[in-house]
Amino acid sequence: MSATDIQDPNRRDFLYVATGMAAVVGAGAVAWPFIDQMRPDASTLALASVEVDVSSLEPGMSLVVKWRGKPVVVRNRTEKEMKDGEAVNLAQLKDPLARNANLPADAPATDANRTTPGKEAWMVMVQVCTHLGCIPLGQEGEFGGWFCPCHGSVYDTAGRVRAGPAPENMSVPVFQFISDTKIRIG
Amino acid sequence: MSEGHSTYTPKTGIGRWFDARMPLPRLVYDSFVAYPVPRNLNYAWTFGGILSIMLAAQILTGIVLAMHYAADSTLAFDSVEKIMRDVNSGWLLRYLHSNGASFFFVAVYIHIFRGLYYGSYKAPRELLWILGCIIYLLMMATGFMGYVLPWGQMSFWGATVITGFFSAIPLVGDWIQQLLLGGFAVDTPTLNRFFSLHYLLPFMIAGVVVLHIWALHVVGQSNPTGIEVKSKTDIVAFTPYATIKDAFGMIVFLFVFAYFVFYLPNFLGHPDNYTVADPLKTPAHIVPEWYFLPFYAILRAITFNIGPINSKLGGVLAMFGSIAMLFLVPWLDTSKVRSAVYRPWYKLFFWLFVIDAVLLGWLGSQPAEGSYVFMAQMATLFYFAFFLVALPVLGLIETPRRLPNSITEAVLEKNKGGGGGHPASATAAPETKG
Amino acid sequence: MIPKSGDRFSDKIMLETTTARQRISRGFGMKKILTSLALLGLVLAGNGAATTGAIAQEEAHNEAAPTHFPIHKPKEMDWSFAGPFGTYDKAQLQRGLKVYKEVCAACHSMKLVAFRTLEDLGYSEAQVKALAAEYTINDGPNDAGDMFDRPGIPSDHFPAPFPNEQAAAAANGGAAPPDMSLLAKARGVERGFPRFVFDIFTQYAQGGPDYIHSLLTGYDEQPPEGMEIPEGTHYNPYFMAGVSLKMPNPLSDDQVTYDDGSPQTVDQYSRDVSAFLMWAAEPHLEDRKKTGFRVLVFLLLFGALVYLTKRKVWAGVAH
Numbered sequence: 001m002s003a004t005d006i007q008d009p010n011r012r013d014f015l016y017v018a019t020g021m022a023a024v025v026g027a028g029a030v031a032w033p034f035i036d037q038m039r040p041d042a043s044t045l046a047l048a049s050v051e052v053d054v055s056s057l058e059p060g061m062s063l064v065v066k067w068r069g070k071p072v073v074v075r076n077r078t079e080k081e082m083k084d085g086e087a088v089n090l091a092q093l094k095d096p097l098a099r100n101a102n103l104p105a106d107a108p109a110t111d112a113n114r115t116t117p118g119k120e121a122w123m124v125m126v127q128v129c130t131h132l133g134c135i136p137l138g139q140e141g142e143f144g145g146w147f148c149p150c151h152g153s154v155y156d157t158a159g160r161v162r163a164g165p166a167p168e169n170m171s172v173p174v175f176q177f178i179s180d181t182k183i184r185i186g
Numbered sequence: 187m188s189e190g191h192s193t194y195t196p197k198t199g200i201g202r203w204f205d206a207r208m209p210l211p212r213l214v215y216d217s218f219v220a221y222p223v224p225r226n227l228n229y230a231w232t233f234g235g236i237l238s239i240m241l242a243a244q245i246l247t248g249i250v251l252a253m254h255y256a257a258d259s260t261l262a263f264d265s266v267e268k269i270m271r272d273v274n275s276g277w278l279l280r281y282l283h284s285n286g287a288s289f290f291f292v293a294v295y296i297h298i299f300r301g302l303y304y305g306s307y308k309a310p311r312e313l314l315w316i317l318g319c320i321i322y323l324l325m326m327a328t329g330f331m332g333y334v335l336p337w338g339q340m341s342f343w344g345a346t347v348i349t350g351f352f353s354a355i356p357l358v359g360d361w362i363q364q365l366l367l368g369g370f371a372v373d374t375p376t377l378n379r380f381f382s383l384h385y386l387l388p389f390m391i392a393g394v395v396v397l398h399i400w401a402l403h404v405v406g407q408s409n410p411t412g413i414e415v416k417s418k419t420d421i422v423a424f425t426p427y428a429t430i431k432d433a434f435g436m437i438v439f440l441f442v443f444a445y446f447v448f449y450l451p452n453f454l455g456h457p458d459n460y461t462v463a464d465p466l467k468t469p470a471h472i473v474p475e476w477y478f479l480p481f482y483a484i485l486r487a488i489t490f491n492i493g494p495i496n497s498k499l500g501g502v503l504a505m506f507g508s509i510a511m512l513f514l515v516p517w518l519d520t521s522k523v524r525s526a527v528y529r530p531w532y533k534l535f536f537w538l539f540v541i542d543a544v545l546l547g548w549l550g551s552q553p554a555e556g557s558y559v560f561m562a563q564m565a566t567l568f569y570f571a572f573f574l575v576a577l578p579v580l581g582l583i584e585t586p587r588r589l590p591n592s593i594t595e596a597v598l599e600k601n602k603g604g605g606g607g608h609p610a611s612a613t614a615a616p617e618t619k620g
Numbered sequence: 621m622i623p624k625s626g627d628r629f630s631d632k633i634m635l636e637t638t639t640a641r642q643r644i645s646r647g648f649g650m651k652k653i654l655t656s657l658a659l660l661g662l663v664l665a666g667n668g669a670a671t672t673g674a675i676a677q678e679e680a681h682n683e684a685a686p687t688h689f690p691i692h693k694p695k696e697m698d699w700s701f702a703g704p705f706g707t708y709d710k711a712q713l714q715r716g717l718k719v720y721k722e723v724c725a726a727c728h729s730m731k732l733v734a735f736r737t738l739e740d741l742g743y744s745e746a747q748v749k750a751l752a753a754e755y756t757i758n759d760g761p762n763d764a765g766d767m768f769d770r771p772g773i774p775s776d777h778f779p780a781p782f783p784n785e786q787a788a789a790a791a792n793g794g795a796a797p798p799d800m801s802l803l804a805k806a807r808g809v810e811r812g813f814p815r816f817v818f819d820i821f822t823q824y825a826q827g828g829p830d831y832i833h834s835l836l837t838g839y840d841e842q843p844p845e846g847m848e849i850p851e852g853t854h855y856n857p858y859f860m861a862g863v864s865l866k867m868p869n870p871l872s873d874d875q876v877t878y879d880d881g882s883p884q885t886v887d888q889y890s891r892d893v894s895a896f897l898m899w900a901a902e903p904h905l906e907d908r909k910k911t912g913f914r915v916l917v918f919l920l921l922f923g924a925l926v927y928l929t930k931r932k933v934w935a936g937v938a939h
Contacts (some may be wrong), residue, residue, distance in 0.1 A: 033275035042272040046775035448912020460806035538661035
């Protein structure tokens with residue numbers, strides 16, 4: 001065999017390693033678009049925020065809007081519902097965390113923490129059961145909040161899970177009142 | 187691979203355990219590592235590997251495009267535009283797929299012409315050649331149906347014209363055409379079945395490719411001299427020799443491919459396909475994709491009735507006949523010498539045939555009027571004459587050049603001869619080993 | 621892996637060669653046929669080039685009744701987005717958008733373009749929002765089942781000026797104005813041989829904007845004497861599909877007010893709107909060319925490495 005191999009083994013090894021590494025880098029770069037295309041596309045992301053006019057909601061009324069393909073309930077709670085919500089002893093709760101995207105992740109699940117300051121009457125919440133994704137029925141169940149017909153999870157008037165297989169309180173999305181009658185979700 | 191020849195010895199316990207139960211690593215080793223190839227293969231032989239890469243790339247990009255595409259006449263055009271505008275990296279995947287089809291055909295044409303030049307279809311490789319022809323037919327069907335999916339003007343009218351071929355068949359033609367279309371004209375049912383078949387056919391191609399490679403590994407590669415392998419000095423192992431050479435060929439090919447994808451993505455397409463299909467408005471001048479143009483020219487060249495066959499049926503028959511010629515090549519060529527390297531007359535005819543094919547392609551892109559029609563008729567005549575006259579007759583009367591005794595002898599001769607004329611190639615190939 | 625038949629093969633060839641020689645005398649007539657066949661091939665190849673020229677000449681002769689369109693080839697302009705490092709000129713795109721909004725949008729829809737994508741033109745999110753709100757979008761149905769009008773939001777697309785194609789055709793003398801979203805890619809005059817070969821190396825991909833610009837500036841020319849211009853159409857020698865088109869000259873000097881001091885001429889308007897339409901048709905052009913450069917550089921380096929490896933692997937083997 002040739003003399004060059006014996007003289008210069010390092011150069012040959014370097015060449016093989018460099019070529020192999022370039023092939024790996026190339027393969028990785030090619031793989032990316034194939035994964036990238038699975039992410040939500042630009043038109044889907046553009047709909048990730050919706051504005052809702054809530055001027056027509058009297059206390060005790062709710063409306064449901066679709067946000068990111070899921071129902072979000074906006075409820076103007078009655079005095080009684082708010083009192084029931086505040087009266088709950090946090091130690092009794094199955095899930096002690098607020099699950100409010102506007103607050104730190106470790107915020108406790110007080111009634112106030114489930115709403116937004118100054119607008120405590122208003123519940124804005126993704127109306128999807130945290131068990132397996134069914135849509136709970138409003139103002140049903142023993143706590144006067146929500147009741148999931150699929151597997152019997154029960155939520156109170158602040159959307160906190162009180163009984164049944166659901167592990168977490170229903171989640172509160174990022175939202176804000178942009179005026180007294182308008183909410184932006186997302 | 188011929189049985190009993192395997193040199194695979196598993197090194198680890200797991201390897202032996204696996205080998206005793208399902209010798210897949212042995213198959214891979216025998217087929218892609220130890221598999222012997224002639225040492226004198228040139229870069230024309232890298233196109234087999236390039237085609238495998240292109241098939242894989244088309245299937246992969248196609249699968250992800252199908253995740254965003256909607257096969258409905260009201261949605262198809264917009265769903266493709268959504269891919270181009272909104273889907274992450276969608277423009278890249280779509281341009282890779284549409285240009286990939288073109289470059290798949292570039293590669294397959296080089297592969298076919300290589301086979302014709304070096305006589306790779308001759309015994310014992312007839313079946314290998316025919317399997318290749320079947321792959322080519324499947325590719326044409328896949329390419330045609332894929333071009334319909336974006337639902338632009340050319341998609342629609344291309345589909346209308348091509349399915350119209352079948353209406354030329356006497357008696358049952360209209361019935362067959364309606365069967366293909368699922369209606370009286372190209373519409374959603376047509377689009378939907380084309381999408382289904384466009385997704386299916388590439389996997390059938392992959393299946394025939396497996397057979398093609400199997401047949402290849404039974405008879406072994408042909409080579410530029412056309413002389414069969416005779417001794418161990420004629421061959422090298424597939425890995426690393428052929429693998430690294432194929433890899434380099436692929437990268438050069440991918441470079442040209444990438445140049446088109448990123449800088450000229452619409453160069454090989456037609457502007458009319460960016461206008462949504464309109465069943466009430468025919469474009470001024472319908473042309474198929476470039477890779478069908480020679481056949482399109484042959485179709486249009488038959489402007490006259492031939493006895494009881496009218497010109498429409500005649501055109502369709504001529505077109506299908508021009509493809510059928512390829513299947514017959516192993517038996518049309520009567521020469522005992524394989525490679526055009528040693529056949530001066532065949533070499534001349536081969537190159538004339540290449541020019542004729544390119545000319546037919548160009549004529550297919552021009553309007554069928556004036557002197558173009560006559561030229562297309564002459565070029566069609568030459569096309570058929572090449573297969574039906576030149577191939578059989580040349581083999582009988584041509585005097586071949588002297589053949590070397592073996593591949594090794596040819597290689598040594600070439601390197602010696604090259605030393606005088608091309609000093610660069612002499613330094614590039616230091617002679618140490620027989 | 622050595623086929624047995626191969627051993628006998630070349631010996632057989634030697635024998636066959638001699639028999640073939642004997643046959644030549646008999647096959648002399650055949651050879652004549654083949655020679656004429658080869659000549660036919662050569663003549664055909666030569667003819668190809670000659671005919672193209674001849675047909676081009678034919679066209680030039682009959683000025684009043686041309687048969688091939690457009691009568692004039694589009695003028696090739698300098699575009700900022702041409703070439704391997706091309707980028708859009710954002711100021712130009714903003715001007716082009718203004719021309720579209722104030723002139724073209726009266727008849728032409730652009731339904732594939734969403735307001736949100738106008739951020740590519742250099743507008744802020746707030747500006748895009750304000751721009752979208754200028755438009756009225758028909759939405760619905762609401763809870764009562766009625767369609768209603770609301771101001772546009774960024775995720776909306778440009779609304780069409782006519783409710784449907786039939787209405788568009790009826791209002792425009794029977795020809796519906798084409799949607800403009802893809803116009804810059806849907807138009808292009810055939811380049812012909814050999815120019816299309818050169819185009820590969822010059823990366824000419826601006827046929828669409830060149831055509832649109834030429835068409836918009838081509839209304840000034842007078843038809844040659846004796847040419848029949850159909851009623852209700854307008855002569856334009858740059859039009860691809862005939863001597864004249866239904867669309868009257870849409871632009872005049874000082875028709876659209878530019879805030880950045882660019883000349884308010886028909887030529888400038890049509891350049892700007894052509895560039896804008898190119899963006900509308902190919903919004904990811906810059907991204908594509910940038911990615912392409914990286915890919916080609918990588919392939920060049922990787923190819924060099926593989927070539928060196930290949931040289932090394934084959935160093936001891938003559939081939």
